Amino acid sequence: MSQSAFDRLGPAFPQRAPWGTATKLRAWQQEALDLYLARSPRDFLAVATPGAGKTTFALRVASELLHARVVRRVIVVAPTEHLKVQWADAAAKVGIQLDPGLGGRKRGRSRQYDGVAVTYAGVAAAMLAYQTMTANFETLVILDEVHHAGDALAWGDAVRDSFQYATRRLMLTGTPFRSDENPIPFVTYVEGSGGEKVSRADYTYGYAEALRDHVVRPVVFMNYGGPMRWRTKSGDEMAANLGELLTKDVSAQAWRTALDPKGEWISAVLRAADQRLGEVRRHVPDAGGLVIATNQTNARAYARVLESITGEKPTVVLS
Structure with missing residues (x-):
């Protein structure tokens, strides 16, 4: 779960590592990690453009916290069933075993789990279980695409009630978001230019920066009428x-x-x-x-x- 776990990973393609498991952090990931470790915040919102590598950053944070014994459990909350399995697979490659709720031994994952991967709907269906886990164990909760917690009032309530006792909460999203009618728990909001409430990120890595760093490709949208x-x-x-x-x-x-x-x-x-x-x-x-x-x-x-x-x-x- 330490640096060596990442170093043992081989690339899936030339100069490209498996999803969420790059061995060498990109500049923005290292900068965000340094900021996180320096602040040691309970809540941290990272906004990074899609494809920039939020998963790798989050797994490195989890690895550091587990290695330092700041936390003993990791819970990853994702929007869909497919993504929660993808998170579990990526975490397994760096030595963090997450149970995606598939039952038994799957895809080479160990039976000795460090935590779970679950959907927002799954959290809403078992709030007491996750509240108990975070109350009894020092836990890092990673809320992937956290803006989905505002898709339904019940989901936001479930996230707040389930993880109010979590030791650390790391929130990830690809874009800043407004509070609308369902403000998301653990997110800090500030007043935007139009008077609306907008999320305030602790670290932001936008599309322009990713394009400059050749992390993402330029996208051309054709307009037709x-x-x-x-x-x-x-x-x-x-x-x-x-x-x-x-x-x-x-x-x-x-x-x-x-x-x-x-x-x-x-x-x-x-x-x-x-x-x-x-x-x-x-x-x-x-x-x-x-x-x-x-x-x-x-x-x-x-x-x-x-x-x-x-x-x-x-x-x-x-x-």
Whole structure:
């Protein structure tokens, strides 16, 4: 669980370590770790742009605290079942055994656990159990994508009640967030420029800094508009121009027409995007494209359209 545990890890790809287990900290991770260890805060909110390496930073903090016997248990709270398992796998690679609640021995993890990985919904379903654990053992609670604790009032209440006795609480998010109607426990809020309450981070590593450090890639969003025509269920013909100010209902119908895999608009957009990607690859040979669909059926349909345009079968990622 100390530095040596990280040093024993081999890269999965050239110059790239497994998710959450980089052997050498990036500059921002080291800076954030130094700040954390110097302050030894009970609550710490780290804001780092997606892909920057929040998991690696958090696991290093956990390793340091376990090694120094500041804490004896680690609880990781993640938004989804998939992510909690991913956390457990990443932690196991650095010698921290987290039980993701799958039962038995899974993926090489030990039966002797240092803690658990659970979802926010799972915390809400077993508040007393987590409250008892944090009251009886010195515990580090890592709240991943902590803004999800504000998705439902019950989740925020569960986080507060379950972890009010925790020795340390490390909160992670990819972007600052507002309090809205459900302020998140253990987060400090300050007044924003518009008078709203905005979270105050203890350490921030934004997209601009990550881009400067070559931690993330530049992202180009292409804007497309155009006229749409469709028939309603009653047989009326409707027309609208994407990009113009429309009512909510008309806008929804127009976008439904535009995003139909069988329609002309999405095919034209994908063809234009492929052409643009070809231009970018003259300067960045390994540049890639990403198409986000509203559901799995459309994702597969878009993949077929792309294959017909490019002659190459794209990778389809479903969740």
